[in-house]
Amino acid sequence: MALVLNEEQRLLKDTAKDFLSSTMPVSELRALRDSGDTHGYKPDHWQAMCELGWSGIVFPEEFGGLDFGYLGLGAIFEQTGRTLAASPLLSTVVLSASLIQLAASEQQKQELLPAIISGELTLALALEEGHHHAPTAIQTQAEKTADGYILNGRKSVVLDASSADKLVVIARTNKDSNGSEGLSAFLVNSQVKGITQHSKQWVDSRSASEIIFENVQLSDADLLGEADQIWPALNIALDRSRICLAAEMLGGALECFERTVAYLKERDQFGQKIGSFQALQHRAAILFTELELAKSVVLDALSAIDDKRPDLPQLASLAKARLNDVFEKVTSEAVQMHGGIGVTDELEIGFFLKRSRVATQLFGNSGFHRDRYATLCGY
């Protein structure tokens, strides 16, 4: 358990801060939105992030990674939250590559991980099928044939699918199973016959798609790891993603809060700074306490990944539920405390508000995670 960053990790955090604030400030996300882009991020940005080594931070050196751990990657995610930097870091490196690292065969790992780390290969995980996060409610079927599988089904929300080179599709390979049993993962080229993609314009200007699979032919080699057995790895990959997203949300909440406190010290009304009014001081102070608790939860959850602690699922749910609530509260209060200018598109606060609600829905809202935490604790 480590609740402070070591010197190398702090250095990495500073580097990330410098790079992101100069190269990928919030204005870049605005420009991306205004350009009508459906890619979800700028490929140049992603290439630069890979060159900084961020795509390889959590992977072993044998695959070209840095083996630097999730506390380090979390520090980067926190900084991407501060500038709302759009990239496939979460969908490719944490969500999909984790699954490969945890479940794929040695040969698949040798083929895929170095390409992910170098930035040549981006992936999107096709999991969700409904209106809310429900990782075991899978109806998509992959039916066994003589030399492979036939894939049929619909995925409602796939992050970064429009830009991804390949999809990782979760499907039911055992027709008679339900819940977390009988699920498998397939690596699918997103251009093959039978796949229809509808890209969605989301409120946070990032990218997600609906994908329909109709009689898509897969070979046995497309199966990641063993048939019917993907759930344990998927569960861990999801927990890592929840925690990294929580780190991003922490950065977004801190940035939004700091901008708001600065505004309270700058804006004059009734002949004085509005930050002198107790009605606003107490609300700002309460947000401060919430953020301090949030920092501790995120750090402990990140270190739980590195230390392979058995309470990882609890920590992931604790972190995600808390950051959902804190980010929502901070962004709503930030808009209100900015007053009229808070609801204008000109001010960047609105971008944080929009991102917070998207991030809340990804990988489980607070109700999902409180229910999960209670169940894990035996009540």
Place this chain on the structure above:
Amino acid sequence: MNSADAFRQEVRTWLEENCPPSQRRPIVREEQVWAGRNKTFPNNDAKLWFERMRDRGWTVPDWPQALGGGGLDEQQTRILKEEMKALGCRTPLYDLGIWMLGPAVLEFGTEAQQHEHIPKIARGEIRWCQGYSEPGAGSDLASLQTRAEDCGDHFLVNGTKIWTTNADKADWIFCLVRTDPAAKKQEGISFLLIDMNDPGVTTTPIELISGESEFCQTFFDNVKVPKGNLIGELNKGWSVAKALLKHERKLMSEIGGDTPGPSFGPVQAALEYIGLGEDGKLKDLALRDQLVRHEMNFRAIGLTHFRSFEERMHGLADPNVPLIMKYVGTEETKNKDELLVALLGHQALGWGGAGFNDDEILTTRGWLFSKALSIAGGTSEVQLNIIAKRALELPEHNAQA
């Protein structure tokens, strides 16, 4: 094995050998050992445990050995506390002198004052109480009116203090008194130690909503106090008081660890009084959500205590984190007590008599008592003022603007 691990091993062995089994059961109020001139022990084990800890200086583990303390550093102190908690060892000695006055005397007292008072606190010979608030000075503490008039070789003290916890059982009181009535608020205040046996000191208990009377009002009528009982400089008592309040707030933020309460926590209470349905979930889903919110919040607060400690160990202390702990700790304790009452249902409604067991009565009384936690030691609202001012550096309000 590094030195911390070696120390942990040594502590564990010593505790296992020296802490009687009866002193490893959860504390109940009647069995707490409080300091005092006429100290009493509930039983021989409690006496033995107190004496063994006292002789090692571990009643006050981080105070200097020369003054009766254990001479441990912060990490060792933490290890001792962790090991005591792991074994379930009771706190061997209770006293406001340990928690509050002692650290202030060590910081502000003269060498003579330290030698006079610190060893007695370490050995539990004197029970201390605190005289800060007055009937007209609560959250606005600096408006206090109790006077200490300079009469050459002594002060003459007149006035009254309220919320003097356990003053009717205490031997000495540490007080904030006004020594310069002409000076502005904080500037004319001094920090004075007064023997409760002195002529002119009287105390009456105040009955609370919980039915207890721990809090008192204390009156000073022409009480003569020697000049040597002044801690810190004349008219500079406010800085002593502020340092001491920090200790009180830290203590209150950690409260719940060792205070008497029901033997069950919220999860146990939920399982016992509501139970699980066939789906393995608590039968009352609304209360289940409240319960899990509390449990998650409680864990986040615990992790924040630990983060703050780790930051200090690495020389990266954020001075703003301790500012929030009194507020979040006491608010969450109140929340937990409301939750316990809800979980126990009708069984949390008893005031006494048949039909309610001890744990149920403790739940009810504890819930009522918890309302004082966010008032005593600086209200939650005052804590938020402090966070706004110190951590966020928000500007002062100008009523004239």
